[in-house]
Amino acid sequence: MTQSSAADRVFEVGKRRGFFWQSYEIYGGLSGMYDLGPYGAAMKENIINEWKYYFIRRHQEIMAEIETPIIGPEIVYAASGHLESFTDPIVTCQNCGRKFRADQLIEEVTGDKVEGKSNDELSRIIREKNIRCPICGGELGEVKSFNLLFKTQIGPYEGSNGYVRPELAQGMFLNFKRVYGVMREKLPLGLAQVGRVGRNEISPRQGMLRLREFTIMEFEFFFDPQEPGHEKYLERVKDKTLRLISAEDRLSGRSEPRKMMLSEALETGIIKTPWLGYWMVVSQEFIRSLGVPEENIYFEEKLPEERAHYSRQTFDQLVKTERWGWVEVAGHAYRGDYDLSRHSLYSKQDLSIFRQFEKPFIMKKKVVKVNRSILGKLFREKAGEIEGALTSMNPEVLKDLVNERREIEVNGFKVPTEAVVIEEVEERESGRKVIPHVVEPSFGVERLLYVVMEYGLKEKEDRLILSIPPRLSPFKIAIFPLVNDERLEGMAKRIFEELKQSGIPALYDDSGSIGRRYARADEVGVPFAVTVDFRSIEDGTVTVRYRDSWEQERIGASEVAEFLWKKLAH
RNA sequence: GCGGCGGUCGUCUAGCCUGGACUAGGACGUCGGCCUUCCAAGCCGGUGAUCCCGGGUUCAAAUCCCGGCCGCCGCACCA
Numbered sequence: 001m002t003q004s005s006a007a008d009r010v011f012e013v014g015k016r017r018g019f020f021w022q023s024y025e026i027y028g029g030l031s032g033m034y035d036l037g038p039y040g041a042a043m044k045e046n047i048i049n050e051w052k053y054y055f056i057r058r059h060q061e062i063m064a065e066i067e068t069p070i071i072g073p074e075i076v077y078a079a080s081g082h083l084e085s086f087t088d089p090i091v092t093c094q095n096c097g098r099k100f101r102a103d104q105l106i107e108e109v110t111g112d113k114v115e116g117k118s119n120d121e122l123s124r125i126i127r128e129k130n131i132r133c134p135i136c137g138g139e140l141g142e143v144k145s146f147n148l149l150f151k152t153q154i155g156p157y158e159g160s161n162g163y164v165r166p167e168l169a170q171g172m173f174l175n176f177k178r179v180y181g182v183m184r185e186k187l188p189l190g191l192a193q194v195g196r197v198g199r200n201e202i203s204p205r206q207g208m209l210r211l212r213e214f215t216i217m218e219f220e221f222f223f224d225p226q227e228p229g230h231e232k233y234l235e236r237v238k239d240k241t242l243r244l245i246s247a248e249d250r251l252s253g254r255s256e257p258r259k260m261m262l263s264e265a266l267e268t269g270i271i272k273t274p275w276l277g278y279w280m281v282v283s284q285e286f287i288r289s290l291g292v293p294e295e296n297i298y299f300e301e302k303l304p305e306e307r308a309h310y311s312r313q314t315f316d317q318l319v320k321t322e323r324w325g326w327v328e329v330a331g332h333a334y335r336g337d338y339d340l341s342r343h344s345l346y347s348k349q350d351l352s353i354f355r356q357f358e359k360p361f362i363m364k365k366k367v368v369k370v371n372r373s374i375l376g377k378l379f380r381e382k383a384g385e386i387e388g389a390l391t392s393m394n395p396e397v398l399k400d401l402v403n404e405r406r407e408i409e410v411n412g413f414k415v416p417t418e419a420v421v422i423e424e425v426e427e428r429e430s431g432r433k434v435i436p437h438v439v440e441p442s443f444g445v446e447r448l449l450y451v452v453m454e455y456g457l458k459e460k461e462d463r464l465i466l467s468i469p470p471r472l473s474p475f476k477i478a479i480f481p482l483v484n485d486e487r488l489e490g491m492a493k494r495i496f497e498e499l500k501q502s503g504i505p506a507l508y509d510d511s512g513s514i515g516r517r518y519a520r521a522d523e524v525g526v527p528f529a530v531t532v533d534f535r536s537i538e539d540g541t542v543t544v545r546y547r548d549s550w551e552q553e554r555i556g557a558s559e560v561a562e563f564l565w566k567k568l569a570h
Numbered sequence: 571g572c573g574g575c576g577g578u579c580g581u582c583u584a585g586c587c588u589g590g591a592c593u594a595g596g597a598c599g600u601c602g603g604c605c606u607u608c609c610a611a612g613c614c615g616g617u618g619a620u621c622c623c624g625g626g627u628u629c630a631a632a633u634c635c636c637g638g639c640c641g642c643c644g645c646a647c648c649a
Contacts, residue, residue: 015580016580028640030639030640031639031640031641088647099571199648201648202646202647210647217649308648317649327649330649443649444648448649462610488607513610514609516610518610522609522610523610533608543608550609
């Protein structure tokens, strides 16, 4: 792929107009970090709001937003598996100091698959096969793990290690039980969070698409695998179509997505659990609302070896970009009960929940009871041991013995049958313990910011128009006096003040000619522009000019705010 | 990390090969002013460059050499 103009235009306008640029610029820049300027910050917030609308506000009865720390103690990432699995094995040349991915190097030299082997095993293979530095031929050191987690120290004491979160998920898992209680103990329940994460990527590239620090919009959706409760929600979307490639398709060499209804994907088992499919449809609606047409979105199932350590099934959601082709903007993972189970194990807390049955389940059951006064008199200090042995025996077997004989031999003691009674009791099961399963859709905000810019930027008569959905625009409206006449300026400023007071992000501009102002506003994506002309002074109307069509209409100066609310509504 | 290509005002770029007249030129933007009754019109003035950084060669380096940083593309990994 050669240089293509769309990405260049995005970064050019992005930098020139103050959307985003590389961080630490004056010190030469730092790879994988981006700063957002005033327009970029506003747009990012609008994207987040759009996400909240689709996933949280429209699902408020089953969704709760939380916020948790960026830095976590070591035990959390031991439990989550990131300390162990979020790594690449790396080996250093003792001579020239260059570093290599150990597994890749071995695979290149020997042709053997070594994925998943331990560092010690990899070191041993390097020694046995006498693998040397491919650049200088020097001897290689021991294989070490390069962990993609950013490590730090919490407080002044050494050994108190902390890690920057590489995903938001752990915050949700750790707090699940508490929030479940706050939310009146109902399943399904989603815990959502928007926040920054860090991943110490070996080599970040591609502008804002691959960052060492970025923002994720994510939720963990907890449900009871036996009673997922998706029916009501699925009703709305079961006939909607998704474009997807299954792992099976990929293994058989297919690279084109199939279009299929959600109901079909679920019936055929291509999507393993209904909630995963439900959120994939909502995710498609969300990405479309950012200005990406459906044919430029698809879902690709990851192959087992491509999946993260916690995942039972993962679909990436991809959007077509001009320079980088299909780019993952979201991951949709079915995490099963992996995380809650692991945190249960490490924290020794019971993270299961109790689900009450509609009616208690009554079970008749035979139990063994003993006459303690008989046992005590006969066996004294051995009585306890004998009682234990008896009650742990199968009641049915014991019952037969009691009916047949006068004595029963237990642990070498002869127990008279009158000391043993088999009783039938009723046991009430009013519910069951469940470790909920989890489906996780996770979006990268900066990637979406880029995608919105790329899809929005259009060229028209030698001008750049940022034709993004109005709800995402940093400014909703611009106010201009047609020419710099005191009366026009006065009225335009009054309209501007009024809009400002109602909290509408508005732009006032009276420099240069009217055409120049329209052009400037178009380039930063202002969807509507109000112009005050001489007729405005006479009859109180103004023109509204549309960014995308350049058409105009006249409305009352007092109706501008109302006009906007209508245009910006969902 | 490896390989290929690149890095000059806010942005795009001229100059680099063939070292010196470069006090680094232009366009656009931006700012101030004039003009202007609807699409970057015109005029005047201002602003703005560590020539990516460090070292070397040379009387002399944006230009040649070495190292590093950063970017793009390819390999790998990922939201």
